[in-house]
Amino acid sequence: MTENSIIQVLFYLTVLLLLVKPLGLYMAWIYEGQPCFVDRVLKPIERTIYRLCFIKPEQEMNWKEYSIAMLVFSLLGTLAVYAIQRFQVFLPLNSEHFAAVPLDLSFNTAVSFITNTNWQAYTGESTLSYFTQMTALTVQNFLSAASGMSVLIALIRGIQRRETTDLGNFWVDTVRGIIYILIPLAIVLALLLVSQGVIQNFKGYQKAKLMQKVEYQEPMTDNTGQAIKDTAGNPITQAKVLTEQVIPMGPVASQVAIKQLGTNGGGFFNANSAHPFENPTPFSNFLEMLAIMLIPAALCYTFGVMVKDKSQGWAIFLAMLLIFLPLMFLTLCAEHRVNPEIIKISDAQILQKNGNMEGKETRFGALNSALWAAATTATANGSVNAMHDSFLPLGGLIPLWFINLGEVIFGGVGSGLYQMLIFIIITVFVSGLMVGRTPEYLGKKIESYEIKMASFAILIMPLVVLLCTAVGLITEVGKSSIANPGAHGLSEVLYAFSSMTNNNGSAFAGINANTLFYNILGGFAILIGRFWIAIPVLAIAGSLVQKKIVPSSAGTLPTNTPLFIGILISIVLIIGALTFFPAFALGPIVEQLMIYGY
Amino acid sequence: MKNYIFSQFKIGFLSLLFFTILTGLIYPLLMTGLAQLLFSIQANGSFIINHQNTVGSEFIGQYFSDPKYFWGRPSATSPYSYNALASSGSNLGPTNPALISAVKTEIEKLHAANPDNSDPIPIELLTQSGSGLDPHISYEAAQYQASRIAKIRNVPLNHIKQLIEKMIEKRQFGFLGEPRINVLKLNLALDEEV
Numbered sequence: 096m097t098e099n100s101i102i103q104v105l106f107y108l109t110v111l112l113l114l115v116k117p118l119g120l121y122m123a124w125i126y127e128g129q130p131c132f133v134d135r136v137l138k139p140i141e142r143t144i145y146r147l148c149f150i151k152p153e154q155e156m157n158w159k160e161y162s163i164a165m166l167v168f169s170l171l172g173t174l175a176v177y178a179i180q181r182f183q184v185f186l187p188l189n190s191e192h193f194a195a196v197p198l199d200l201s202f203n204t205a206v207s208f209i210t211n212t213n214w215q216a217y218t219g220e221s222t223l224s225y226f227t228q229m230t231a232l233t234v235q236n237f238l239s240a241a242s243g244m245s246v247l248i249a250l251i252r253g254i255q256r257r258e259t260t261d262l263g264n265f266w267v268d269t270v271r272g273i274i275y276i277l278i279p280l281a282i283v284l285a286l287l288l289v290s291q292g293v294i295q296n297f298k299g300y301q302k303a304k305l306m307q308k309v310e311y312q313e314p315m316t317d318n319t320g321q322a323i324k325d326t327a328g329n330p331i332t333q334a335k336v337l338t339e340q341v342i343p344m345g346p347v348a349s350q351v352a353i354k355q356l357g358t359n360g361g362g363f364f365n366a367n368s369a370h371p372f373e374n375p376t377p378f379s380n381f382l383e384m385l386a387i388m389l390i391p392a393a394l395c396y397t398f399g400v401m402v403k404d405k406s407q408g409w410a411i412f413l414a415m416l417l418i419f420l421p422l423m424f425l426t427l428c429a430e431h432r433v434n435p436e437i438i439k440i441s442d443a444q445i446l447q448k449n450g451n452m453e454g455k456e457t458r459f460g461a462l463n464s465a466l467w468a469a470a471t472t473a474t475a476n477g478s479v480n481a482m483h484d485s486f487l488p489l490g491g492l493i494p495l496w497f498i499n500l501g502e503v504i505f506g507g508v509g510s511g512l513y514q515m516l517i518f519i520i521i522t523v524f525v526s527g528l529m530v531g532r533t534p535e536y537l538g539k540k541i542e543s544y545e546i547k548m549a550s551f552a553i554l555i556m557p558l559v560v561l562l563c564t565a566v567g568l569i570t571e572v573g574k575s576s577i578a579n580p581g582a583h584g585l586s587e588v589l590y591a592f593s594s595m596t597n598n599n600g601s602a603f604a605g606i607n608a609n610t611l612f613y614n615i616l617g618g619f620a621i622l623i624g625r626f627w628i629a630i631p632v633l634a635i636a637g638s639l640v641q642k643k644i645v646p647s648s649a650g651t652l653p654t655n656t657p658l659f660i661g662i663l664i665s666i667v668l669i670i671g672a673l674t675f676f677p678a679f680a681l682g683p684i685v686e687q688l689m690i691y692g693y
Numbered sequence: 694m695k696n697y698i699f700s701q702f703k704i705g706f707l708s709l710l711f712f713t714i715l716t717g718l719i720y721p722l723l724m725t726g727l728a729q730l731l732f733s734i735q736a737n738g739s740f741i742i743n744h745q746n747t748v749g750s751e752f753i754g755q756y757f758s759d760p761k762y763f764w765g766r767p768s769a770t771s772p773y774s775y776n777a778l779a780s781s782g783s784n785l786g787p788t789n790p791a792l793i794s795a796v797k798t799e800i801e802k803l804h805a806a807n808p809d810n811s812d813p814i815p816i817e818l819l820t821q822s823g824s825g826l827d828p829h830i831s832y833e834a835a836q837y838q839a840s841r842i843a844k845i846r847n848v849p850l851n852h853i854k855q856l857i858e859k860m861i862e863k864r865q866f867g868f869l870g871e872p873r874i875n876v877l878k879l880n881l882a883l884d885e886e887v
Contacts (some may be wrong), residue, residue, distance in 0.1 A: 102868050148707035149700075163698060167705040175709060221778055230717035237716045238709075267705055273712065278720065285724045286731070292752055295721075295728035295736045300778075302833040303740065303749040306880060309756050311773035341737060342753055342777045348722040353716075366780035369823030371752035372738070377870020433816055434787050443800045446833055449871075452780040453792065453820040457766065457829035460871035464823075481823045482782035485792075585784035605784030686788055 096431055100462045104427070107381065107466065113389050115412065118389065119396025126248045126268060127401065137274050144270050155261035158637025162251050162630055164265035166244055169209045169626075172235055179231040180223070189224035190299040197223060203614035203621075204361075208235035209505050210625035211243050211356065212598040213361030213477055214617065216609040220343040220364050225297060232361060233350045237281075240357030240390075241272035243509030246629050247394065250513050251401045253636030254537050257644050262636055276390070277357060285352035287382055292375035295348040302339045309337040347372055357427040358507045359426060360477030360600040368467075368480040369456055380459055380480060384467050387476045391505035394512050399563035402537055406655040411515060414660045415504050416475075418667065422493050423469035429490035430465040435690055451490070454482030465490060472497035475507030477600025484579070484587065484603040492683035494601065495590050500671040501556055502597045510598065510625075513632045518670075519654070520549045520635070522663045526652050536654060538644035545638055548612045548631040555627045556596055557674040559620050563592040564678065570613040578605030582689070586682035591617065596624035741877065749877050753777050754828040757880065760806045761845045763830070763838050765876040766817055767799055770825035783821040796820070807841035829873035832861055848887050856882060 124131050145152055156164065178198035183189055196204070200216055207214040208231070214587045217223060223232070245268035252262050256515040289295050312332035315323045347363045351373050354360055375379050399408020433447040450461030459467070464481035471478055471637065472494035485496055497504060503515040519536060524546055527534030534541040567573030567588040577584040585602075590603040595617040602608065608617070645651075653659065728736035731843045739751040749755055756775040757764045768774040769783035785792035799819045804810075815834040835857045843850040863872055 097870060106868070110785070144708065144711055148704050148711060150704055150708070164701050164705070167698070167701045168709070171702070171705045171709050218779070220780065229721045230713050233721060234713050234717040238712060243875075266708065270708070273716070277714070281720070282724065286727060289724075289728040289732045289736050292739050294737045294738050295725050296738075297725060298737070301738060301740070301747070303747045303753075305755055306748060306877070306884075307757055307759050307762060308757070309775075313772050338771065340749060340753070340755060340775070342750055342778055344738060346721040346725055348728060348736075349721040364780050364824075366782065366824035366826070369782065370780045371750075371754075371824060371826055371828055375739075375752045377865040381869055434792075436788065436793055437796050437819070440793065440797060440800070442797060443804070444811075445819065446813040446815045448833075448835075449816050449831060451786075451787075451820075452816045452822075453785065454823045455820075456823050456827050457817055457873045458827075458830055458870050464872060479823075482706070482784050484784040484786060485782065487787050510709075538776055540783055577785035578791045581788060583788055603784070603786075605786065612851060654816070686786075689788055 096427060100427070101168050102461060104466060107384065110385060114389060115393045115396050117212060118393035119408070120400060122276055122393060122397040123400035124457050125271050126397070131275070133275060133279070141274055143272060144274075148266070150264075150266045152264060152267045152446060154264055156264055157260040158249070158262055158633045161262050162633045163245065165629070166626070168238070168242060168269070172209040172238055173205045174282075176208055176231040176235055177201050180554065181363070183224045183227045184263065186224065186226045188226035188297065190228075191224070193222060195223050199611050199614035200609055202546065203618045206618045206621050207595070208232055208359070208361060209602065210621050211239035211357070211359060211475065211510065212254075212595060212599050212621050212625070213292050213359040213600040214608070214621065215361050215365075215367065215600065215602070216596050216614055218360060218365040226347050228350060228363060229346060233353060236353040236357050236359040236361070238269070240277060240353075240359065240508045241269045243507055244272045244394070245509070246268045246632060247406075247452065247513045249583060250399055250516060250632055250636040253403050253639040254539055256474060256640050257642065259640055262633075262640060280356050281349070281352040281413035284356060284382060284386055285348045288348045288351060288379050291379035292372075293348040293351060293379060294344060294372050295346055296344055297346060298344045300344055301342045303341050303342060305338055311335055311337065314635050331690045343372075351383070352386070352480060355383045355476065356390060358387065358459070358474050358476040360471065362478060368478045369482070372479055377458055377463065380467070382465055383478070384463070384470055387470045387474055387478070388505055390508045391474050391511045394509065398512060404537070404655070407537065410655040410660055411477070411512070411519070412613055414663045414667075415515065417660070418500070418504050418664055419469070419473050423466065426469050426490050427462060427464045427485045429493075430435040430461045432487065434487060436621050451487055454485030456481065468494050468498065472599060473504040475502040475511060475597065475599045476596065479601050482604055483590070483601060484605045488683045488687035491586065491603070492679060492687070495586065495593060496671065496675070496679070498593045498599045499557075499560065499675045502599060503667060507598060510629070514552070514628060516550050517632065517635075518667050519548045519663060520545055521553065521658070522666045523652060525666065526662060530652075532650055535645055535651065538628060538647065539639045539642050540645060545550045545635050548635045548638075552628045552631040553670065556624060559596045559623050560589075560593050561678060563596070563616055563620050566616065567592065567612075570612070572610065576607040576610055576613060578607065582682050582685040587687070589678055589682055592620055596620040596623050610687065741881070743881055748881065749876070751875065752828050754826045755877055756877065760841055762880045762883065763835060763842065763876055764818065765830055766793070766822040766827045767820065768825040768827075769821040775826060777826060780824045780826055782823045782825060807844070808838070810840055812837055828875055828877060830876055832857070832872055832874060835874045835879065842883070846887050852887065856886065
């Protein structure tokens with residue numbers, strides 16, 4: 096690590112830290128419905144939505160009603176995204192005449208976008224029309240993020256209110272989240288990105304005259320699109336000469352802005368934020384990286400404001416940060432080295448100072464690629480600016496581990512914090528057992544119902560990840576998608592199901608994810624990973640909200656002390672490490688030993 | 694309960710419709726309008742016009758294999774390098790033998806084009822970029838190729854080195870990202886000046 100690397104990392108963390116308080120406070124105002132300086136512009140829009148959609152803003156919901164509203168909204172969203180993809184041929188703005196997206200891929204993309212996962216089995220620039228990108232993907236980037244935040248706010252109300260069943264109104268929370276928080280931030284970010292060179296237009300794909308002709312062999316296909324092979328089974332190719340480069344266009348900036356802010360991560364282009372039109376300069380990279388962490392980090396402060404004890408919010412923030420920093424540092428160190436297998440090649444000496452550059456872009460370098468990898472997997476964002484598949488084993492292990500900590504280190508917008516609150520409930524329970532007292536959190540007694548629900552939420556993820564990975568590794572359909580041999584192939588399958596189940600969306604992208612097996616099984620893993628956690632969370636909210644506030648006494652465990660932060664960190668790490676260590680040992684750890692062990 | 698679920702479907706359907714229009718149409722259209730107004734060159738792809746020809750985008754790399762030009766990063770796009778319609782990295786894992794043989798191929802190409810150059814090879818010239826469209830190489834990667842270009846174009850080495858110095862893009866604001874050189878711009882300048 097050079098001096099400049101340290102400056103860049105510190106700058107990033109400082110700016111993030113400075114924004115946590117103002118944005119966190121603003122979001123608390125919005126969700127508590129307090130009057131705010133933007134009301135004059137946005138209030139009329141909000142009122143119009145309520146009127147047009149028959150939303151009664153004063154109507155409170157109990158946890159079941161809140162869950163039903165969320166599920167209904169997600170179901171309708173799935174159907175819409177699915178239908179738009181299937182019918183894109185008949186819809187406008189399809190300048191490149193893309194065909195209907197296949198059934199299994201449409202299903203996978205639909206569930207992946209409504210759950211805030213944004214797993215990318217599709218290749219944007221050659222599959223999806225502008226209309227699909229905008230009305231299916233961009234829309235769900237807003238809606239899935241907002242509904243995740245709504246579930247969090249319901250849980251916070253469960254802690255904050257007492258002796259009632261009212262958790263607020265799902266529609267109001269979602270509408271306010273979109274109108275007051277996501278849209279204004281997205282507009283600002285999109286404009287800044289365009290200023291850096293992210294494209295934003297509705298033109299057809301453009302042609303440029305190449306400086307140097309490109310000669311290549313193109314595989315020949317018959318009229319059904321199948322490759323023609325000779326008698327030995329090798330594909331027949333024909334020589335072609337290219338004089339022009341076709342460059343894709345589109346409304347990119349508007350989608351990239353929200354995909355970064357809403358921890359969505361599904362790219363406009365296949366290469367995601369490594370693509371120069373999604374992320375052209377180091378400054379655009381900085382902005383996008385900041386957007387990844389911004390809302391999840393600020394929500395910790397929102398929590399503190401809403402429970403009327405800011406130190407509680409900072410305690411959670413600190414716990415997350417203290418897990419994030421060392422793991423991030425490990426990835427940075429790993430990627431600052433050149434792959435020893437390459438150094439061993441005796442044909443030439445290699446200038447090593449720029450680190451592991453396979454799958455990375457020159458403008459970002461090893462540092463910004465590794466920093467992004469840590470940020471995008473600690474949160475449930477999943478966008479990439481470098482190919483994680485080509486990271487060195489340790490560099491790739493950390494993102495995989497971040498994902499399998501359950502996306503609680505900042506995590507998805509809303510979902511990260513509500514899952515962290517589940518870990519907190521487990522932590523006060525464990526601590527309570529140690530001293531033999533009924534555990535409580537912020538004055539609410541934690542009893543068997545909450546613990547049952549919390550266990551539900553925590554245990555389902557490893558179960559789904561490991562079972563699906565096992566299925567992927569013992570079946571032919573699962574194995575045939577693997578791109579890299581040996582231990583790395585196992586990591587690819589493990590990463591795929593970890594990413595989908597935890598609603599992250601990044602990949603060891605060598606794996607061919609666009610197959611019936613991965614689209615369908617992965618689609619169900621995505622759904623379970625979102626709703627099997629969100630619904631128990633709402634159930635806990637519904638139970639907590641009915642309880643009295645117990646006044647704190649000398650025997651109460653304070654939850655804003657270094658001691659508590661320490662226990663919380665240990666619980667998160669122990670659960671994350673114990674469940675997945677055997678799987679990691681077979682994948683990235685073996686690979687690390689293969690490279691550095693002798 | 695039945696009535697409640699029905700009412701939620703009604704609200705859900707209407708608000709989905711409303712937000713599809715607001716965030717799926719109005720928002721991208723508004724951004725396009727603002728972008729075209731304020732940053733029209735960037736919003737349209739930062740194309741480089743040279744003698745009335747669109748020769749490419751500043752941000753989308755092109756494939757160079759001719760020894761008289763500077764070469765960019767190796768590209769993993771298929772079926773040919775720098776295919777802007779199929780952005781992609783190689784996704785080769787660190788222990789994959791295919792990665793090692795790909796690196797070896799690049800070393801051979803560089804050596805074949807200039808057998809006299811025994812300088813250490815910058816890693817960017819041997820590894821495939823994340824997008825397959827990386828428009829840049831590092832300063833060192835340009836320096837490494839200078840002697841080849843000078844020899845083939847029959848110009849003094851110093852001349853080429855000065856051109857490289859002129860084309861270097863520093864870290865943004867002095868500290869962000871990495872210093873780099875735009876290959877397409879460098880080659881255009883090369884044809885223009887040498």
